[in-house]
Amino acid sequence: MKSLSARLLLSVSLLLLVFFGATIVVLDIAFRKTGEQAQRHILDGHLMSLLAAADPNDDDVLQLPPDLPEPRFGNPGSGLYGELRDVRGNTIWRSRSMLGVDLPRTEPPTQGASHYAEVTLEDGTELMSLSLSVAWEMPDGDLEPHTFSVAESLDAYYAQIATFRRQLLGWFTAVAIVMLFSISLVMRSLLQPLRQIEREITEIEEGRRQALSANLPSELQGVTRNVNLLIGNERARSERYMHTLDNLAHSLKTPLAAVRSVIAEHPQSELGKRVETQVDRMNDIVRYQLRKPASYVAEGFGLTSVAVEKELRRLVEGLAKVYKDKSPDIVLNVARGVVFRGDRGDFLELAGNLLDNACKWCQSRVELHLRSAAGSGFELVVADDGPGIAEDLAGILLERGIRLDESAPGHGIGLAVVRDIAASYGGEVRIGRSALGGTEVTVTTARQSSA
Amino acid sequence: MRLLVIEDDETLRESLCRQLSEQGFGVERAGDGREGLYYALEYPVDLAIVDLGLPEVSGLDLIRQVREKGKTWPILVLTARDRWQDKVDGLAAGADDYVVKPFHFEEVLARVNALLRRSGGWASPTLSAGPVSLDTTRQELSVEGQVVELTGFEYRIIEHLMMRAGEVISKAELTDRLYDQDFERDSNVIEVFIGRLRKKMDPENRIKPIETLRGRGYRFALERNQSGQ
Numbered sequence: 001m002k003s004l005s006a007r008l009l010l011s012v013s014l015l016l017l018v019f020f021g022a023t024i025v026v027l028d029i030a031f032r033k034t035g036e037q038a039q040r041h042i043l044d045g046h047l048m049s050l051l052a053a054a055d056p057n058d059d060d061v062l063q064l065p066p067d068l069p070e071p072r073f074g075n076p077g078s079g080l081y082g083e084l085r086d087v088r089g090n091t092i093w094r095s096r097s098m099l100g101v102d103l104p105r106t107e108p109p110t111q112g113a114s115h116y117a118e119v120t121l122e123d124g125t126e127l128m129s130l131s132l133s134v135a136w137e138m139p140d141g142d143l144e145p146h147t148f149s150v151a152e153s154l155d156a157y158y159a160q161i162a163t164f165r166r167q168l169l170g171w172f173t174a175v176a177i178v179m180l181f182s183i184s185l186v187m188r189s190l191l192q193p194l195r196q197i198e199r200e201i202t203e204i205e206e207g208r209r210q211a212l213s214a215n216l217p218s219e220l221q222g223v224t225r226n227v228n229l230l231i232g233n234e235r236a237r238s239e240r241y242m243h244t245l246d247n248l249a250h251s252l253k254t255p256l257a258a259v260r261s262v263i264a265e266h267p268q269s270e271l272g273k274r275v276e277t278q279v280d281r282m283n284d285i286v287r288y289q290l291r292k293p294a295s296y297v298a299e300g301f302g303l304t305s306v307a308v309e310k311e312l313r314r315l316v317e318g319l320a321k322v323y324k325d326k327s328p329d330i331v332l333n334v335a336r337g338v339v340f341r342g343d344r345g346d347f348l349e350l351a352g353n354l355l356d357n358a359c360k361w362c363q364s365r366v367e368l369h370l371r372s373a374a375g376s377g378f379e380l381v382v383a384d385d386g387p388g389i390a391e392d393l394a395g396i397l398l399e400r401g402i403r404l405d406e407s408a409p410g411h412g413i414g415l416a417v418v419r420d421i422a423a424s425y426g427g428e429v430r431i432g433r434s435a436l437g438g439t440e441v442t443v444t445t446a447r448q449s450s451a
Numbered sequence: 452m453r454l455l456v457i458e459d460d461e462t463l464r465e466s467l468c469r470q471l472s473e474q475g476f477g478v479e480r481a482g483d484g485r486e487g488l489y490y491a492l493e494y495p496v497d498l499a500i501v502d503l504g505l506p507e508v509s510g511l512d513l514i515r516q517v518r519e520k521g522k523t524w525p526i527l528v529l530t531a532r533d534r535w536q537d538k539v540d541g542l543a544a545g546a547d548d549y550v551v552k553p554f555h556f557e558e559v560l561a562r563v564n565a566l567l568r569r570s571g572g573w574a575s576p577t578l579s580a581g582p583v584s585l586d587t588t589r590q591e592l593s594v595e596g597q598v599v600e601l602t603g604f605e606y607r608i609i610e611h612l613m614m615r616a617g618e619v620i621s622k623a624e625l626t627d628r629l630y631d632q633d634f635e636r637d638s639n640v641i642e643v644f645i646g647r648l649r650k651k652m653d654p655e656n657r658i659k660p661i662e663t664l665r666g667r668g669y670r671f672a673l674e675r676n677q678s679g680q
Contacts, residue, residue, distance in 0.1 A: 246532060250504050253531035256553035258463035264556040265466060283553050287533055315535070318542030322549070324569055345536045352535030 004194075005187040012183055013176075020172045024165075031164050035157055036128075040116060043130040046070060046150040047114075050082050051134070054148075060138050062086075062146055064093045073097050079153030081127075087145045108147045109133050119151065126158075127151040193217050197224065204231065206341055208305065252286055288416065306340040306347045308370060315351055323359045328366050328384075330355070335371035338378055346421050353414035354382035354441050361386030365436055377427060377445040383434030394431035418443060452567055452611060453477040455499040457487030457513070458529060459506055467500070470556050471563075475590070475607045484508025491517050495624065498567055500559070502529045503541060511544045518545035525566035529554070564588065571614035573675075578613045581673035583652065583660055585613050592652070599651050608644050609652075612661060612671040621668035645669060 049069055057063045062084065072078040073095040082095035083103060101121060106129065109115035114132040121127060129151035135143040193216050203209035211231060212224040260279050263272040309332075316330050340347045351368070358366040362384035369381040418441075419429045427445035434440030454476045458464040461482065468478045479494055481487035484505040491499060491513070499517070503510035514526055528541045528549040538549050547569075548562050564587050568576060578585040582595040590606055592599045601609065612620060625641050645661060652660055662672040 249533065250531040253533075253552040254460045254463060254502075254504075257529075257531075258460055258466065258553075260553045261463055261466035261470070261556060265470060279553060311539075314539050314543050318539050321542055321547050324547075325565065325574060345534055348535040348539060352539065 005184065005191060008187055009180060009184060013180060016176045016179065020176060024168055024172060027168060028161075028165060032161060035160060039128055039152070039154070039157055040130070043116070043128060043150050043152060046080065046082070046152070047130055047132055047148055050084070050148050050150065051132075054084070054136070056136070056138055060140060061092060062136055062138075062144070064095075066096070068095070076100070079125075079155065081151045083149040083151075085147045085149070089147075092146075103127075103129065103149065103151055106131060106149075111135060111145060118154070126154045128154055128157075193220050197227075201227075208341075249286060253283070256283055256286075306342065306344045308338055308340050308347065309334045311344065311348060312351060312368065312370070315348065315355060319355055319359055326359070326362075326364075328359050328362050328364055330359070331365070331367045333367065333369045335369075338370050338372050340378065342425060346425075350380060350418055350421055350443060351382075353418050354380070354443070357414060357441075358382050358384035358386070358439070362438060367434075367436065373444055373446075377425070380443040381440060383436050383440040384438040385434070385436035386438035388433055388438045389431060415441075452497045452607065452614070453479065453495055454563065455479045455481070455487070455490050455494070455496045457481045457484070457490075457499065457505060457510070458502040459483055459504070460502075467556070467559070471560075474560060475603050475610075476563075477607075484510065484513050488513050488516060491522065492520055496522070496524055498525045498527065498563060498570070500527045500529060500563070501546070503537065504531060511540060514541070514544045514546055523570075525570050527559070527562050527566060529559075561588070567614060571616075573614070578616070579676045580613065580616055580671065581660070581676070582658055583613070583673055585610060594652050594658070601648075601651065604644055605648050605651070608641070609648055609671075612669060616671040616673070616675055619664055619668050619670045624668070 050064065053064050053068055054062050055065075064082075064084065066074070068074065068082075070080065072080040073082050074097065076097055076099040078097045080095075081098045081101060081103060082093075083091060083098065084093040085108070086092050089105070089108070104119050104121075106115070106117050106119065109131055111133050112135075114130060117129050117131070119127050119129050129149055131147055131149040133145055133147050135145050138144050196216065197212060197220065200209055200212050204211070211228045214221075214224070216224050256279055259275065263269070263276050263279075266272050312332055312334065316332060319330065320327070355366065355368060363386060365385045367381075367383045369379075369383075371379050373379040415429070422429050422443045422445060425445035427443060430442045430444075432440050432442070452475075454471055456464060456468050456471070456478060457480075458467065459482055464480055464482065468480050471478050479490050479496070481490050485507040487499075487501065487505065488508055490496070501510045501513060505513065508516075510528065510530075514528075517526070525547040526545065528538075528546040529552060530537055530541060530549055531552045533551050541549055547566055550559055550562055564576065568574075568578070568587055571578075576586065576588050578587065584593050585591070586593075587610065590610075592601055592606070592609060608625060611625065622641050645663075649656075649661055652658075658673065660671060660673050662670045664670060
């Protein structure tokens, strides 16, 4: 089971079932015992009233008057029955209510003892009976044993128990429902901070937030502190890594430039030519490896939204200086609301390489279109009115470091870098022919960061 | 033309300066940002080549400060940091072009010439005015289609005058831009070179390309041909 609240609700439900079940059973037993006890007291009372009313007649036979104080003895089928037997077990008196009813015979108790029993009539009615054996002192002074019996139907008692059980179950069910409902409400409010953390981590991944907020409950402060520490470390680590790479580039390239410059002073030297070839190779390796997308390193941590339009304008202003002789007409067409969530350097690398290539090859016009694509990605199209690239060569161009025309240095590496960055954002690069007549490069990204 | 090279790697700096001098440029050099800023603000400069990764004052800060002080001469950035982020930052700070290390000297030279030409208001690498035409890439002067043989000094004078055709250039400025910092200066030398140039370009004194303005200096007097722009 994945959900904490479902887990809690299930365990609470089980616990309630067990506790309430046990409580219901105990209460039921207690109620029945009390009821039975009360029933016995009532039977005792009836028996006593029979004993008080009994009187021997002229034939020295114990008799009961026809009108007893308890009128139910006189009503047939009233559910209260009385019977008197002599020592041989012959019935000498039975109440009028016993008309058509035969009480099953029970073993008469020993002298002076009373005996409770539950008996069932032929029609299925359950009764509780009380029998008492007494030695009745007759007028002649003899002690004659007699058995007095009273029995009362248990229907009323059972009805009472049923009502009690119904009420008990009803109340407990209501209490259980209210409890489960309150617990789920409490759970919701308890889990709220966890949901907040989840939301904030998503925001961090999407670059809309730098760290988890501090206003979380004290129990979660430790977790948030550690997560923030982890994010901070991760960010610092990638920054350090980028920094190291950058320094490596700087410290390698300046000596390479020095070697190349010194060689250039001796253009005829054979050794110089051989060293120059190796310098070229080293430079290509360094350039390709060091321009890997930053998102490879950052892995989604601390990526921020890039203000694409502002960056593109800066880029175009810069390129306008570099290509001042050509003064190409660079048209920016950025759809409203397009954002790039990722590394600013990555975005500049994508747009910079493509725009630079386009400016290099164009006659007079370069167009850049940027719009949102399916999901949270975008589509970047850079088109020029230059000579264009033959279709079969387009694929080769995307391979690392291959240059189709040595007169425009760096062309191939730029596109290979664009391809790598696009791939790290789950996208791809297509090269085709633009409506302007030249090359059109389309970069699509499927998502905004590599996380 | 006087160039300022600010680069902290000594081997690279010296090699670059030697090659630029061979091309006829007057070259100042600085090994860190502070020194570079001093030269940039205090000495006459036509173009600066600035490494971005400088000690003391970073290349970007140097460029910003130079621009804040109102210097408009072109700046060519040398950068080892190959990312567009750095290029855009450099261009936005006030640089005019960039070369990525390790560069070929020819690339630097081509950019330097293009920037100088552009700062003089010329769009094409061949400066042409009337019958005079100066090919800055081949460093060749021709008048009415005939190539005129020039010495290094002569070329630098006519290049400087033509780059800023129409402007009055003082003798002092010409001296400044033609000699290295510690060179012995003699203003008479300029007069001699101007005289020789006039003879070579206009032996019959017909087209009068260089005008002398008494007490003020010299001016390249021919109208620019607009076709090249």
